[in-house]
Amino acid sequence: MPKMKTKSSVKKRFKVTATGKLKVGQAGKQHGMIKRSNKFLRNARGNMVLSEPDARIVKQFMPYRKK
Known part of the structure; x- marks a missing residue:
């Protein structure tokens, strides 16, 4: 059976x-910082x-992840 x-x-x-938890970057920080509040950016x-x-849901797409 193939990988x-x-x-x-x-x-x-x-x-x-x-x-076994998933780390992800915080959303909403790529562009448009001027309109965002300082509290949001912090x-x-x-x-x-x-x-x-x-x-x-995400782990379904990672078949060989660490448990």
Whole structure:
């Protein structure tokens, strides 16, 4: 049986933590910073952990991820 392919878009956007959760960059920080409030920009710094229902969907596209 051939290997299953991982979605290229998923492997670029998500990283699996040691406990099996998914790390993802905060959305809304690519452009349009002038119209965003300082509070939004402050809270959108760094990475976030994906919620469990969303992570379940994304993990379908990562067949060889760490458990």
